[in-house]
Amino acid sequence: SQELEQSPQSLIVQEGKNLTINCTSSKTLYGLYWYKQKYGEGLIFLMMLQKGGEEKSHEKITAKLDEKKQQSSLHITASQPSHAGIYLCGAELLNTGNQFYFGTGTSLTVIP
Amino acid sequence: EAGVAQSPRYKIIEKRQSVAFWCNPISGHATLYWYQQILGQGPKLLIQFQNNGVVDDSQLPKDRFSAERLKGVDSTLKIQPAKLEDSAVYLCASSPYLRGAGTGELFFGEGSRLTVL
Incomplete structure (x- = not known):
């Protein structure tokens, strides 16, 4: 079973369009992290959310945490080709011995 | 500040051969992780060290995988x-x-x- 599920699995959008990626946890979250990965490279940290209702933005990327639903969403406004890559959510989950889990990943393609 | 260094970047071997990967974490970082990422999937934790002790290796296939972190700094993962x-x-x-x-x-x-x- 997968502790963190992401949707959609893949996304192809036209440049300039908005998009949303979701991450849902099966267990209580301690903190929710968003990372971006380009093919063949390591993970780049985007942002961390810790409190229910928290919302953070970095350039055109905004992430929110819904603690009650154990969900986070990542929203990209006016997408650009530079946004292409794999987006991964990660979290420490309650009662897992402080393991850091990753979601299944969302592959984003932005068509110029 | 230097980042996390890993080597080699690429390795091709035949089945039944052995391989070792090396990691040098950021100086002063207490916790070190090894993840396995299969194409199209999210990273899966193999082993977690805090300083030179193992915190979690429950998902490490111990019949073929081993890892060590001597002196709480560099780490090696072997298959x-x-x-x-x-x-x-x-x-x-x-x-x-x-x-x-x-x-x-x-x-x-x-x-x-x-x-x-």
Whole structure:
């Protein structure tokens, strides 16, 4: 079973369009992290959310945490080709011995 | 500040051969992780060290995988003998924090891509 599920699995959008990626946890979250990965490279940290209702933005990327639903969403406004890559959510989950889990990943393609 | 260093970046071996990956975390980082990322999937934790002690290795296939972190700094991950399904990217990450209660981000190396033929 997968502790963190992401949707959609893949996304192809036209440049300039908005998009949303979701991450849902099966267990209580301690903190929710968003990372971006380009093919063949390591993970780049985007942002961390810790409190229910928290919302953070970095350039055109905004992430929110819904603690009650154990969900986070990542929203990209006016997408650009530079946004292409794999987006991964990660979290420490309650009662897992402080393991850091990753979601299944969302592959984003932005068509110029 | 230097990032997490990993080597080799790429390795191609035949099944039943052995391979070793090396990781040098960011200086002073207490926690070190090895993840396995199979193409199209999210990273899966193999082993977690805090300083030179193992915190979690529950998902490490111990019949063929081993890892050590001598002196609480560098770490080596070994696979012996390799199987076809071990083809993946092996990611090393470090953190200055002792884990617990959302204590902060992980810093990743660029990964070591293993192909087993």
